[in-house]
Amino acid sequence: MDFIAQEVDYFFHYISEVGTSKLVRIFWFFVIFEFSRLFVIDFLALIFIFIKRKLTKKKRKEARRQLFLYNPLISIIVPGKNEGKHIFKLVSSLKEQTYKNYELIIVDDGSDDDTEQICKSLKKNNLIDVFIRNEVRGGKASGANTALRVAKGDFVIHLDADSSLDRDAIEQIITPFYENPDVGAVGGNVMVRNYKETLATTLQSYEYNDAISIGRMVASYLGVYRIISGAFGAFRRDALEQVQGWDIGPGLDGDITVKMRKVGYKVVFEDRAVCQTNVPSSFKNLTKQRLRWDKSLIRFRLRKHKDVFIPDENFSILNFLSFLENIFFTIILNIKWYIYIIDVVINFPGILGMILVMNFFLYSCSNAFKLLLFNFFRERKNSPIYIYFPFIPLMVLYHGYYLRIVRTVAYIKELFFKSSYKDEWNPEKTSIRAKQIGI
Amino acid sequence: MGDVVESDILRHGAFEYIRIHDYSNYSLELFMAYDSVVIESNNRDFVEKLVRSIRTHNHTDVYLKPIFLLKSSKVEDPLINNLIDGVIFSIDQLELISDYVKQILLRIKDFVFVKSISLEAEIISRTINLMVSREKTELFAYLYLNSGLGYIYPEASIQFSPRDEHNLLSILDTAEQEGLFTSDFNDRIYLCTNCETGILSYREVCPKCNSANSKAEDLVHHFSCAYVGPVSDFKNAIDDELNCPKCNKYLNHIGVDYDKPSLLHTCNKCGHKYQDYHVKAKCITCHHDNDVENLLPRTIKNFYLTKKGRNVAYHGFISTSKDFNEIPGTVRFDVFKTMLEYEIERLKQNDATSNIAYLTISNAGELYSRIGIERQKILISEMIRILRKNLRSSDFIAFYSASTLILSLNDIPTKIANNILNDVVKITTMLLKKNFKNVEIHIETFATPLNIEFSHEIQLQQLIKRFETES
Numbered sequence: 001m002d003f004i005a006q007e008v009d010y011f012f013h014y015i016s017e018v019g020t021s022k023l024v025r026i027f028w029f030f031v032i033f034e035f036s037r038l039f040v041i042d043f044l045a046l047i048f049i050f051i052k053r054k055l056t057k058k059k060r061k062e063a064r065r066q067l068f069l070y071n072p073l074i075s076i077i078v079p080g081k082n083e084g085k086h087i088f089k090l091v092s093s094l095k096e097q098t099y100k101n102y103e104l105i106i107v108d109d110g111s112d113d114d115t116e117q118i119c120k121s122l123k124k125n126n127l128i129d130v131f132i133r134n135e136v137r138g139g140k141a142s143g144a145n146t147a148l149r150v151a152k153g154d155f156v157i158h159l160d161a162d163s164s165l166d167r168d169a170i171e172q173i174i175t176p177f178y179e180n181p182d183v184g185a186v187g188g189n190v191m192v193r194n195y196k197e198t199l200a201t202t203l204q205s206y207e208y209n210d211a212i213s214i215g216r217m218v219a220s221y222l223g224v225y226r227i228i229s230g231a232f233g234a235f236r237r238d239a240l241e242q243v244q245g246w247d248i249g250p251g252l253d254g255d256i257t258v259k260m261r262k263v264g265y266k267v268v269f270e271d272r273a274v275c276q277t278n279v280p281s282s283f284k285n286l287t288k289q290r291l292r293w294d295k296s297l298i299r300f301r302l303r304k305h306k307d308v309f310i311p312d313e314n315f316s317i318l319n320f321l322s323f324l325e326n327i328f329f330t331i332i333l334n335i336k337w338y339i340y341i342i343d344v345v346i347n348f349p350g351i352l353g354m355i356l357v358m359n360f361f362l363y364s365c366s367n368a369f370k371l372l373l374f375n376f377f378r379e380r381k382n383s384p385i386y387i388y389f390p391f392i393p394l395m396v397l398y399h400g401y402y403l404r405i406v407r408t409v410a411y412i413k414e415l416f417f418k419s420s421y422k423d424e425w426n427p428e429k430t431s432i433r434a435k436q437i438g439i
Numbered sequence: 440m441g442d443v444v445e446s447d448i449l450r451h452g453a454f455e456y457i458r459i460h461d462y463s464n465y466s467l468e469l470f471m472a473y474d475s476v477v478i479e480s481n482n483r484d485f486v487e488k489l490v491r492s493i494r495t496h497n498h499t500d501v502y503l504k505p506i507f508l509l510k511s512s513k514v515e516d517p518l519i520n521n522l523i524d525g526v527i528f529s530i531d532q533l534e535l536i537s538d539y540v541k542q543i544l545l546r547i548k549d550f551v552f553v554k555s556i557s558l559e560a561e562i563i564s565r566t567i568n569l570m571v572s573r574e575k576t577e578l579f580a581y582l583y584l585n586s587g588l589g590y591i592y593p594e595a596s597i598q599f600s601p602r603d604e605h606n607l608l609s610i611l612d613t614a615e616q617e618g619l620f621t622s623d624f625n626d627r628i629y630l631c632t633n634c635e636t637g638i639l640s641y642r643e644v645c646p647k648c649n650s651a652n653s654k655a656e657d658l659v660h661h662f663s664c665a666y667v668g669p670v671s672d673f674k675n676a677i678d679d680e681l682n683c684p685k686c687n688k689y690l691n692h693i694g695v696d697y698d699k700p701s702l703l704h705t706c707n708k709c710g711h712k713y714q715d716y717h718v719k720a721k722c723i724t725c726h727h728d729n730d731v732e733n734l735l736p737r738t739i740k741n742f743y744l745t746k747k748g749r750n751v752a753y754h755g756f757i758s759t760s761k762d763f764n765e766i767p768g769t770v771r772f773d774v775f776k777t778m779l780e781y782e783i784e785r786l787k788q789n790d791a792t793s794n795i796a797y798l799t800i801s802n803a804g805e806l807y808s809r810i811g812i813e814r815q816k817i818l819i820s821e822m823i824r825i826l827r828k829n830l831r832s833s834d835f836i837a838f839y840s841a842s843t844l845i846l847s848l849n850d851i852p853t854k855i856a857n858n859i860l861n862d863v864v865k866i867t868t869m870l871l872k873k874n875f876k877n878v879e880i881h882i883e884t885f886a887t888p889l890n891i892e893f894s895h896e897i898q899l900q901q902l903i904k905r906f907e908t909e910s
């Protein structure tokens with residue numbers, strides 16, 4: 001502690017001597033990317049969202065009235081392997097829904113545990129409407145497509161088996177379709193159920209609460225929302241059929257969103273449609289998950305859908321911006337961060353310790369500020385925010401170092417070794433084919 | 440009653456055979472006068488009907504009668520085959536069978552016939568009598584199309600109509616528990632939950648609407664684009680190639696670029712898509728559509744008569760230990776006879792009228808099998824209770840059979856005795872109506888004054904003859 005106190009003391013002494021321009025020169029990364037994004041983009045957008053909601057309250061109410069008037073059938077599809085143990089909890093939360101006209105379709109993608117028995121008994125008791133068992137595993141996309149094939153609803157909600165829903169979640173996620181007929185897909189707000197389980201889950205809950213949830217609200221408002229979480233997303237069935245369902249993953253959540261946007265549908269995020277899910281409880285599994293997510297960014301943005309950058313007759317400025325924003329805030333920013341590190345190491349070797357501590361301090365302040373500020377804009381809170389206070393400094397390490405390093409590893413692996421095709425997440429037979437045709 | 444043509448009375452040695460053609464006019468009681476029946480017919484239905492009516496006749500002199508078939512070919516039908524005593528191809532062969540007939544008749548002579556108080560005991564003793572008189576020890580179950588269960592035990596099943604045959608299974612189990620039979624496993628059957636018959640039609644039906652109208656198709660998963668759909672999606676009108684509707688590629692090699700992970704049924708009635716069809720079993724008899732999980736499982740066994748079982752024929756079998764040993768308010772039949780004898784003696788000294796009467800349930804077989812054995816006992820006890828309430832303590836009652844009561848109503852005019860009996864009938868009928876829907880009871884009664892001129896034996900015989908010919 002002495003060391004840190006000394007450095008802080010030294011820092012204050014230092015800034016009293018150098019001017020503001022020098023400070024910006026040293027902490028440019030924070031000033032440009034963190035500070036500007038927070039205040040210029042996020043905060044302003046949130047205020048606009050807040051005002052817009054107040055102004056369109058009547059429209060929202062009318063959309064909801066129409067939903068209940070037309071009472072469309074909604075197909076809830078849940079593909080998965082070895083998920084039997086979660087199904088009952090899911091079914092219980094569905095039974096509590098304010099919106100009742102739905103069918104539940106479960107696709108058991110080659111489970112080798114007692115999933116089949118569990119589902120069959122639930123089916124017998126009419127808690128599941130359609131149960132399809134695949135003896136051999138085909139992967140998440142084929143499971144979802146199988147369910148889509150038998151779905152009869154006007155809307156399809158894709159759920160992960162270990163999700164459970166707020167009582168009004170279905171009504172909330174479908175309402176946007178009635179607010180705007182151009183909407184083809186709506187992403188739900190995923191919250192962490194097991195946030196108390198381990199340090200890893202608490203940090204992720206913090207992340208979902210702030211960066212992910214707020215980030216998606218802002219992106220949706222700006223028209224550049226990209227990823228409908230597989231845990232909870234709703235689609236117009238005709239739109240899904242138009243894009244011919246899901247393509248092979250990983251990253252199929254982001255992929256289907258892009259496909260929707262390409263054919264001209266609006267994709268929005270609905271923070272009021274809340275689902276809870278369990279996140280990986282160890283850093284090891286979390287790392288695996290994030291490597292998969294980050295690799296898919298390369299695979300889908302830079303390879304499969306690279307045509308978004310090409311100005312032809314299908315060109316859409318919003319899709320272009322969405323990709324650009326995505327690539328900027330992930331890939332470019334990641335590279336810039338290393339540039340920043342190199343910059344300070346070369347140019348300010350003498351005060352390196354001070355810079356590190358100071359960055360840490362700045363980011364902590366920013367985090368604390370965000371935590372409190374964003375709280376005004378959250379309509380539904382997963383957990384009281386005070387439980388996150390002790391973790392504010394840790395989040396700096398989580399965002400600034402842990403996620404960044406994982407991302408770097410993922411990009412290198414995917415860019416140079418196409419390692420996502422080796423991921424066990426997909427059956428080998430499908431990955432081989434996908435690699436051959438370059439998707 | 441038909442006339443017997445002289446040429447149809449065949450004599451051989453000490454025995455007289457009566458020959459019946461399918462055009463013959465006959466009455467079953469007629470057979471009592473002959474030692475054996477020879478049926479000359481190639482008409483299977485006629486033969487079955489005649490054999491059935493002989494073997495289900497109330498009178499021991501009829502139902503145990505040796506029966507032979509005179510025809511040109513062997514009998515394949517297991518029911519007829521097990522209920523007749525042989526096939527002869529010409530009348531000349533009577534000589535060959537006379538020894539066999541003699542043995543049967545000799546054995547029957549040693550039998551003791553006791554009228555039992557329960558249907559259960561009556562079925563058991565009739566079956567055993569038939570078996571022992573033919574020295575059979577095996578009561579086997581045969582697959583049989585015209586049976587309500589799909590299986591028959593020829594010597595026993597004929598006591599029931601096909602719809603009621605299921606009652607036999609528990610009766611045979613009781614007999615086994617009593618030590619009259621041992622058994623081994625033959626088969627397992629499943630019965631309709633509604634009517635307990637076993638002729639069922641199994642169908643795969645839609646779990647939503649129970650329609651059997653559906654089509655099944657393989658789902659195909661194309662690996663490279665994750666398309667999943669029925670095979671028909673991949674077919675084209677031009678050639679036999681399968682190509683993917685999503686990515687247009689050809690499917691080459693199962694397991695390499697595509698596979699068929701599951702089979703999907705589509706209901707043509709309600710459009711529901713499903714993998715796990717329900718299996719339903721429609722009952723041919725009552726048309727009830729059963730869920731197969733609920734069908735009633737029953738074991739079909741082959742039975743073997745034990746020594747104790749054999750003794751039933753020689754000592755009689757009144758009731759199983761499951762029956763009540765003695766129904767309160769009744770006396771045993773032999774006790775009844777003695778008491779009747781005393782009553783006639785008493786009448787000789789007093790100037791009074793006493794009556795003997797019967798009360799018989801004319802549709803007992805049908806009724807008992809409808810309501811089941813347990814409730815049959817309740818019904819009988821209840822009927823006795825009603826009787827006892829309307830009679831005086833000097834009157835006495837005995838069971839003649841599971842369906843017939845013999846009564847002695849003393850010191851009252853016959854007209855009043857008849858009135859009392861009619862009241863009992865009314866009350867019993869009402870009681871039954873209240874407790875069982877769709878079940879009818881037919882009770883016949885008759886009271887006649889005791890005649891001091893004749894012995895009690897003769898008067899009883901006349902009474903019994905009366906209701907036996909009546910029913």
Ligand SMILES: [Zn+2]
Nearest residue numbers: 661664683686
């Ligand atoms: Zn394909």
Ligand SMILES: [Zn+2]
Nearest residue numbers: 645648706709
């Ligand atoms: Zn149907």
Ligand SMILES: [Zn+2]
Nearest residue numbers: 631634722725
């Ligand atoms: Zn039936």
